[in-house]
Amino acid sequence: MTTRHNPPEIFLSMPHPCSYLPGRTATSLFLDPRQPLNSQQYAGFMRLGFRRSGDLIYRPHCRECRACIPVRIPVDRFHPDRGQRRVWRRNQDLSMVSHPPIYNQEHFDLYQRYQAMRHPGGGMDDPDPQKYINFLGSRSIRTVFYEMRHLDKLLGVAVTDVLPDGLSAVYTFFDPAEKRRSLGSYAVLWQIELARQQRFPWLYLGYWIKDCRKMAYKGNYHPLEILQDGLWIEAQSAHKGTGA
Template sequence: MALHGDSNEELRLFQTGEHPCGYFPERQARDLVLDPQDSRLGELYPMALGWGFRRSGDLVYRPHCQQCRACVPVRIPVARFMPDRSQRRCLARNADLDCRVLPAERSDEQFALYQRYLAARHANGGMDDHGPHEFDQFLVGRWSHGRFLEIRTHGAQGRLLAVAVTDVTPLGLSAVYTFFDPDEQARGLGTLAILQQIAWAQRAGLPHLYLGYWIDGHRKMDYKRRYRPLEYFDGRHWREDTAAR
């Protein structure tokens, strides 16, 4: 399969073979993948976000399952975002924390937090043996425009609580992956990370924060619908999700 990018050069798409679904263990999944050898991936990636694709390491993919359409690309138009009561409480609860944006370069402190997060939240999930190389391969990649949004306790020696891996493009930010201290569940660090990414996009004058895929009713993915307004991609156009909070 082929598409044409802005350069009018053919862009090749590959369909993967079936593999176990990461969200529904009883199902098989397939993906569409932009040609990983295409030297233009970095420049094409913002356009691909608009087509409902997502990045994992150096791969730009979109679910393409024959019998299932559960994965729905979603994004927040940040200029119109207004936090709800629960999100305002999260911001107030974490007003003592500091946030900073850094280059996407792994530190020992970040990697240690990543390992703790995986052990607590995704034990036996296929990522248990991730070492430094796998961290870089999965979260940094060779061509991405990534940054690390760190969330720390206040002070010069503030303790690292969370890292939101975020891609920066001219068309918006993309929330790639977030890991956080599993002992700080009461803070709602996952919610805080998204709220901070929204604020970052607003400051930068970027129109959207891409959240990846929403899955209706899925315990780990349905949370994305709590951010309003929310737009979803129907395969051709982005449309506003008009359902109530």
């Protein structure tokens, strides 16, 4: 007998201040967190433009704004530009070590330094370790914490979900003193290469917001596919962002 699973209920959030564009009000669709999804189910919702924060799976759904554009990189067709090739070469002295998605004090200390320097007052610099791991981990989706190390020194952590049809770059945090390395860019380039090696077609990057500095950098990767009117299409003229 085949077991049927009812699709999760979808709710609309109350209006709240936008986290990315000052002065705007946002609303989001989110799935019932009492019905956790497995990786296969979650991949299906990702193809519809959803994303996760911990176990909360959501998608921006604002009445008068479409600034948050779901994007993914077709890894077999990706071609790094000159700056990205420099970033790749500059970081070949790093080792990448995989870790399970469990609390690690060294990771958390780096995360706090990163938030204090890069996003002060942004609401993610909470000193509570449980909130940190609840934000990055998931109960039912395979997640890996990839350490970036130079010799014995931890320089960064790239949090990656492994899905049936690709990888999802969940979050990256790194040593803010290592600005010259552009570790945020390197983490994306490394995950593209990892997806290629594992024969996954896509690396999902979440939402590209060209008017938000910390999200606009996603337009620097070419080719880039965007979700538009329910279809994934190649962005013909992704405006370059300025973040790393």
